[in-house]
Amino acid sequence: MITGGLCRAAQVFVFHSEGYPAQVELESGDLPLGESRSIRRIAWDADVPAGTRIAVETQTGNGFQTVKRYYLKDGKEVADLRAYESQKSRNQGPIVEEEVRDESWTSWSEPRRTSGQAFSSPSPRRWLRVRVRLISDDPEAMPTLRSLTFVARDPVISAGLSGGILPREAALDSLQEFLFTIRPVGFSARDPGFDQVVIALPAGSAGAEFAGVTVRGREIDARAEVRNDSLVVQLPPPAVRRDSVEIRFRARLYQSPSVFSTVVGNSALPESGQGVAPERFGANQVFVPEAVTGGGLIRRLTHSGMVTPNADGVNDEYRLSFTIVKTDRRPRVRIFALDGTQMAELASVDEQLGKWRYVWDGRRAGITVPPGIYLALIEVGADARDETASKLIHVVY
Numbered sequence: 001m002i003t004g005g006l007c008r009a010a011q012v013f014v015f016h017s018e019g020y021p022a023q024v025e026l027e028s029g030d031l032p033l034g035e036s037r038s039i040r041r042i043a044w045d046a047d048v049p050a051g052t053r054i055a056v057e058t059q060t061g062n063g064f065q066t067v068k069r070y071y072l073k074d075g076k077e078v079a080d081l082r083a084y085e086s087q088k089s090r091n092q093g094p095i096v097e098e099e100v101r102d103e104s105w106t107s108w109s110e111p112r113r114t115s116g117q118a119f120s121s122p123s124p125r126r127w128l129r130v131r132v133r134l135i136s137d138d139p140e141a142m143p144t145l146r147s148l149t150f151v152a153r154d155p156v157i158s159a160g161l162s163g164g165i166l167p168r169e170a171a172l173d174s175l176q177e178f179l180f181t182i183r184p185v186g187f188s189a190r191d192p193g194f195d196q197v198v199i200a201l202p203a204g205s206a207g208a209e210f211a212g213v214t215v216r217g218r219e220i221d222a223r224a225e226v227r228n229d230s231l232v233v234q235l236p237p238p239a240v241r242r243d244s245v246e247i248r249f250r251a252r253l254y255q256s257p258s259v260f261s262t263v264v265g266n267s268a269l270p271e272s273g274q275g276v277a278p279e280r281f282g283a284n285q286v287f288v289p290e291a292v293t294g295g296g297l298i299r300r301l302t303h304s305g306m307v308t309p310n311a312d313g314v315n316d317e318y319r320l321s322f323t324i325v326k327t328d329r330r331p332r333v334r335i336f337a338l339d340g341t342q343m344a345e346l347a348s349v350d351e352q353l354g355k356w357r358y359v360w361d362g363r364r365a366g367i368t369v370p371p372g373i374y375l376a377l378i379e380v381g382a383d384a385r386d387e388t389a390s391k392l393i394h395v396v397y
Helices: 081-085
Strands: 023-027 038-047 052-061 064-072 092-101 127-136 144-153 161-166 176-184 196-200 209-215 218-220 223-227 230-234 245-251 262-265 298-303 318-324 332-337 342-346 355-360 372-381 386-395
Touching: 038 052, 064 081, 127 144, 176 262, 196 245, 209 223, 209 230, 230 245, 298 372, 298 386, 318 372, 318 386, 332 355, 342 355
Parallel strands: none
Antiparallel strands: 023 127, 038 144, 052 127, 064 092, 161 176, 176 245, 196 230, 196 262, 209 218, 209 245, 223 230, 298 318, 318 355, 332 342, 332 372, 372 386
């Protein structure tokens, strides 16, 4: 149900073999949204027993296009009209016109797992598609979904907003400056406009830094902070209605592609957030080639090499850091003496996706280890293979 407009209901029967359905997937058709509205939140009425959960994903788009498909009498499809007409007439089958989604449709959003979460697909759009997963880890229980509600508001820019990020390629684990540009597709004097921009930072990009904002090409005095893995920018008055906005910031990237989803809002209107649609497919993505091509799983490994654990404030701790790509599994880091005795197993002091940092105080079970050479062993697993790396540590006094 979309508040203020559309209401749909369905009764679903699920048939399955002996055992219990660990997951049931429900998918809507393409739902018309009617007038321009900006969807803000997804809420649902459901019973979710312990050991079960609900996940809701969405897609949005602006329309469809008609394509023709050409078939032969034997049911095979040929590529185009030219290939169809090259066949003998007795072999030619039906020509079927089919409506398919146009390029404005997005891929499936990240799943919403809690009722009341923010809507994450671009909005306002004219069409909506919803996929719901009912998941259970308990053979005696299953969630019950009674209704699904989308809370919508009038958009701050009724014609919509498009945007994109530059550069489209970045080095792995390197602090780099980016430029995100937001452009109103059109404007109306009745639009309230926006004075807030929220750019969702990709996982692992902690340490992002705000660099500046221009409106219509002119630098302005804006405030910004990193809050809950997002860069939140407050623009000075007046609210933007018809001008382009360019936001500069720096971030480190570990995933490819890294997606920068963006929402604008008006500080005078609660829940007025409106999504910024990519101006073309993938325009809000940055690719990190080093994260997916060549090399091993463990990259950019650095360490201090020496530790003097005598509490004099100099080199009292051994420091180790590295980047992991192509897997989201946690690494294991242990310290060994050269005779194979394990001296310590370390926990990361800074857990970001892809970036890991460790500190060792030169002690085993609270007792300072003797001077000598020790080995730091890093182990990380992936579906395709496991990988290890090691570094020598010199403990001196």
